[in-house]
Amino acid sequence: MKIGIPNALFIREKIPMYVSFFKYNGIDSVVSTNTTLKTIEDGKEIATSEECIASKIFMGHIHELVNLYTNEYLDGILIPRIYKNGKNMEGCVKSLALYDIARATYPNVKFIDTNVDYSKNMTYFKSLINLGVTLGLNSKNSFLGAFYALEEQKKFEQRKYHEQFEKIDFKKKNILVIGNEYIVQDGYIKKLIISNLEDENNNVIYACINNGKSRYKNISNHLYFINGANILNGIEEYLPLTDACLFITGFPCATDSLINEMVKKRIKGIPYIELSVDENTSNTGIQTRIESFKDMIEGRRYV
Amino acid sequence: MRIVSYPNIGEYERVVYNFLDRIIDKDNCKILRPIKNNKKILELGEHASPDNVCTPFKYTIGSMINSLENGANVIIQLGGGCRFGYYAQVQEKILKDDLNYDFTFINLYHGNKIDFVGALKRIKILNPNLSINKVLKELYLTLELLKFTDYITTYIRDNSCYVDDINEIKKIEKEILEDVLNISSIKEIKAKKEEYKAKIDNLLTNKEKKLKIGIVGELYSLMDPFSSCYLENDLIEKGYKIKRYTTASYLLLDKHKSEKKVLKQAQNYLRYKIGADGTESVAHTLELINEGYDGVIHIKPFGCTPEINAMPILKKISEDYSFPIMFYTFDTLNSDTGFQTRVEAFIDMLEMREKK
Numbered sequence: 176m177k178i179g180i181p182n183a184l185f186i187r188e189k190i191p192m193y194v195s196f197f198k199y200n201g202i203d204s205v206v207s208t209n210t211t212l213k214t215i216e217d218g219k220e221i222a223t224s225e226e227c228i229a230s231k232i233f234m235g236h237i238h239e240l241v242n243l244y245t246n247e248y249l250d251g252i253l254i255p256r257i258y259k260n261g262k263n264m265e266g267c268v269k270s271l272a273l274y275d276i277a278r279a280t281y282p283n284v285k286f287i288d289t290n291v292d293y294s295k296n297m298t299y300f301k302s303l304i305n306l307g308v309t310l311g312l313n314s315k316n317s318f319l320g321a322f323y324a325l326e327e328q329k330k331f332e333q334r335k336y337h338e339q340f341e342k343i344d345f346k347k348k349n350i351l352v353i354g355n356e357y358i359v360q361d362g363y364i365k366k367l368i369i370s371n372l373e374d375e376n377n378n379v380i381y382a383c384i385n386n387g388k389s390r391y392k393n394i395s396n397h398l399y400f401i402n403g404a405n406i407l408n409g410i411e412e413y414l415p416l417t418d419a420c421l422f423i424t425g426f427p428c429a430t431d432s433l434i435n436e437m438v439k440k441r442i443k444g445i446p447y448i449e450l451s452v453d454e455n456t457s458n459t460g461i462q463t464r465i466e467s468f469k470d471m472i473e474g475r476r477y478v
Numbered sequence: 479m480r481i482v483s484y485p486n487i488g489e490y491e492r493v494v495y496n497f498l499d500r501i502i503d504k505d506n507c508k509i510l511r512p513i514k515n516n517k518k519i520l521e522l523g524e525h526a527s528p529d530n531v532c533t534p535f536k537y538t539i540g541s542m543i544n545s546l547e548n549g550a551n552v553i554i555q556l557g558g559g560c561r562f563g564y565y566a567q568v569q570e571k572i573l574k575d576d577l578n579y580d581f582t583f584i585n586l587y588h589g590n591k592i593d594f595v596g597a598l599k600r601i602k603i604l605n606p607n608l609s610i611n612k613v614l615k616e617l618y619l620t621l622e623l624l625k626f627t628d629y630i631t632t633y634i635r636d637n638s639c640y641v642d643d644i645n646e647i648k649k650i651e652k653e654i655l656e657d658v659l660n661i662s663s664i665k666e667i668k669a670k671k672e673e674y675k676a677k678i679d680n681l682l683t684n685k686e687k688k689l690k691i692g693i694v695g696e697l698y699s700l701m702d703p704f705s706s707c708y709l710e711n712d713l714i715e716k717g718y719k720i721k722r723y724t725t726a727s728y729l730l731l732d733k734h735k736s737e738k739k740v741l742k743q744a745q746n747y748l749r750y751k752i753g754a755d756g757t758e759s760v761a762h763t764l765e766l767i768n769e770g771y772d773g774v775i776h777i778k779p780f781g782c783t784p785e786i787n788a789m790p791i792l793k794k795i796s797e798d799y800s801f802p803i804m805f806y807t808f809d810t811l812n813s814d815t816g817f818q819t820r821v822e823a824f825i826d827m828l829e830m831r832e833k834k
Contacts, residue, residue: 223789225781225807256750268560272752272787279747279794290750397588399563424530427781432530433564440571451530 176310177203178287179240179252183210183233184357185270185402186255189299191331193253196303196324200312205249207236209362214239215454221280228425228453229357230269237277241284251285252277255302257401258292264401267430300325332387339384343416347378348472351413353438354423355402355431356383364452368423371465376473380417382409394441403434410438419446419472426453446471479506480582482552482604483545485538486512488701490726492658493627497620500662501613503605510550512541515704519544524810526572532561533779534698536810537705539569546579552603557587560754560784619664621731626667628725630654630674635710639719640682650677688719689828692766694759695777696785699808700724706777706808707817718825721771723762724755733758747791754784760791763803767795773802773828775821780809802828 180186180193190206197204210232218235226234243249254274257266274288289306290297297305300321307317343349350372352359359365359381373379383405391398391407398404410420420442424431435449448468450461482502484494491512498509513519515537523540542553553573555566566585573579586597602608634651641647654674661667691713699706700722713720741751743761751757763774776792778785789805796803804824806817 223786223793225786225789227783258750268753268756268783268787271750272756272784272791275748275750275752276787276790278749279791282794288749395567397567427530429532429561429781429783432528432532432781433535433561433568436528436568436572440575 176250177205177248179205179207179243179249181233181236181240181252181254182207183236183361184229184273185257185266186253187357187360189255189328192299192303192324192328193255195327196306196317196320199320199323200307200310200316202310204253205240205243207239210235211363215363219454225427227269227428229355229361229428230273231454232357232361232363233273234280237281241281244284251287253287253289253306255289255291255306258290259294260291260401263397263399264293264404265399266401269429335384336386339380342378343380344378347376348418349378349380349413349416350472351380351382351410351417351420352423353382353406353410353420355406355425355428356381358425358428358452359383359423364423367452367456367458367461368421368450368465371462372421372469374469377469380413382406382413385409385412388412394437400430400434403430406434407437410441414442417445419468420448421468422447422449424449424451426451446475479508480552480604481508481510481550482554483510483512483542483550484554485541486515486702487698487726488703489627489631489655489658490624490701492655493620493624493726496623496659496661497616498604499659500616500619501601501605501608503607507604510545510548512545515541515702520810526577528568530781532781533705533809535561535565535569537698537702538565539572542569542573543577543579546573546581551581552584553581554584554586554601556592557585563587619662621727622664622667623658623661624730625727626661626671627654627658628727630671632725633675633678635714636719636721637678637682638714639688639717640684642681642684644715644717646681647678650674650681688717689825689832690719690721690769690771691825691828692763692771692774693720693722693777694724694762694766694774695755696779696782697724697729697755699777699779701726705779707812707814709775709777709817709821712818712821716825721766723758747795752784752787752791756784756788759785759788760795763792763795767799767801772832773804773824775804775806775824777806777808780807802831 178197180190182190194204194206214235215232217238218231221238222231222234240249240252244252254277256274257270259265274286277286287309289302291299291302303321303324304317307320352369369379385408389408390411391404393411394407398407422435422438424435446468450464482498495509495511502509519540520536522543523536526539526543527536555569557563557566566587570583582603584600586592588596598610598613634647638644638647657670693700693710701724703711710720740757740761741748743764744757748757748760759776766774792803795801806820
């Protein structure tokens with residue numbers, strides 16, 4: 176059996192978990208390739224025109240996997256739904272509907288779903304076991320597989336965090352890149368923005384990769400979008416170490432539209448810009464803005 | 479002297495006024511009723527808001543600024559699902575830090591539910607002698623009043639097309655809205671309900687078959703006439719039968735009860751809830767199709783994620799049932815004419831389908 180996993184949106188962060196769960200149970204998994212311009216073009220055509228860039232990218236990845244499915248290379252495509260994670264913490268509204276949207280767009284394709292909802296006691300662990308049941312796996316194996324998968328996911332996150340922490344270098348300027356994981360780490364957007372930003376003088380750190388401690392209370396009393404809380408936790412953790420901040424938001428991101436207002440008020444005294452990315456963003460325009468941003472950071476040395 | 483104000487939606491500010499009027503300490507506190515949404519409010523809100531935020535944020539903050547300019551020094555704001563949960567805290571920051579207004583902000587919301595005890599504590603600045611019993615009693619009356627308002631305005635909306643002279647029913651609607659400000663007991667509500675229903679029933683003389691159009695979508699643009707370019711009013715004046723499900727009493731009192739029912743209605747298309755009112759949009763569209771409606775208009779403000787989630791599914795429904803659905807997005811740059819042209823074209827199409 177072969178199952179496709181889209182490498183986009185909220186699923187991106189959890190790919191190691193699903194891949195190792197499938198591996199433990201002897202199922203092959205195919206993760207869609209990194210985002211390219213073609214992915215975005217495909218997604219643009221399929222998705223509703225008003226959807227955010229991240230969902231368009233997601234639809235592009237689904238399109239890629241559906242092509243494999245119609246060529247009988249895949250037996251199904253996994254789209255987990257992450258609704259509630261922890262007490263009062265909700266996933267972005269977009270993530271609630273991904274499975275249903277994919278099903279409505281491609282009625283003849285087999286999509287596999289699994290629901291994560293902590294308010295109904297459906298933790299990641301239980302949702303993995305449920306996934307095993309829907310795939311008709313041996314219950315003992317899916318139980319052990321879930322353990323293994325969560326362990327692998329934890330290891331992966333810790334490795335990522337340590338790698339980033341070791342990268343911080345006080346001889347260089349540390350630039351904190353703020354934004355949702357699926358935007359700032361996405362193959363295409365990374366190439367478009369981060370590659371222009373990172374050089375021998377500037378070091379990039381991501382706010383979304385943090386140690387997970389809840390520190391957002393300094394900025395806001397209550398938040399209930401998981402991704403917003405994650406970004407704010409990262410900002411609180413890294414802000415003392417950074418020389419400049421860059422907020423990347425996908426147009427028109429619902430959660431970011433209010434989070435960036437909070438961030439703007441929190442960050443004072445260091446250079447800060449907001450870049451909005453959509454499917455028509457031009458390479459040159461971004462380059463100009465990044466260059467002038469870097470000049471500004473550099474120029475502050477002489478003030 | 480405290481002057482208390484609150485943002486407006488549709489005609490519901492009258493119900494809030496009625497409630498506040500009964501609980502405040504009248505010697506030290508006054509109520510400033512918010513004006514209806516208009517271009518000026520939208521402009522004020524647009525300048526103060528972040529770029530990509532949804533339009534209701536702009537209307538509500540615009541309304542707050544307008545009240546503050548007119549002397550208000552206490553503002554009350556609610557919260558809800560989706561981005562509405564962040565409105566209060568961001569609006570407070572913008573008004574206090576960026577625009578330097580000095581006032582008390584009462585946020586009745588905490589986490590993602592109404593924080594009743596905290597809200598009571600905060601609302602006490604309007605009347606220090608307020609007791610829990612009094613608030614509960616008045617709240618009960620207010621909810622009954624809300625139900626009454628929604629019942630009667632929905633009745634008018636559903637039946638306006640069967641009236642010969644539309645102005646008469648509008649007169650009655652005006653009377654009702656004036657009454658809402660002054661009603662002070664449950665008995666009165668019951669009496670008024672009977673009275674107005676009888677009055678309206680007398681007017682329903684036209685029994686012609688009308689074109690039936692349903693309106694679904696996001697709650698603010700549905701309930702606030704200005705933010706949807708007076709779509710409902712337009713359709714009523716042209717003599718079409720229209721139906722919308724979303725009302726304040728549905729959202730506050732019935733929504734959580736009917737969650738399972740709604741999901742069951744939409745089970746062929748939805749496996750999960752898709753956020754805020756998106757699930758309802760899908761379920762109600764299916765219901766309208768079953769009831770033999772001729773078409774559905776789906777409206778939302780720009781960037782409303784739950785409704786964008788519903789759109790691909792509604793498109794699928796439209797294909798499966800070959801049922802006409804029109805999508806329209808409202809933003810701060812609305813053109814009435816452009817919108818009317820689209821609505822007229824849509825209705826022409828429905829009429830042509832009918833003749834076939």
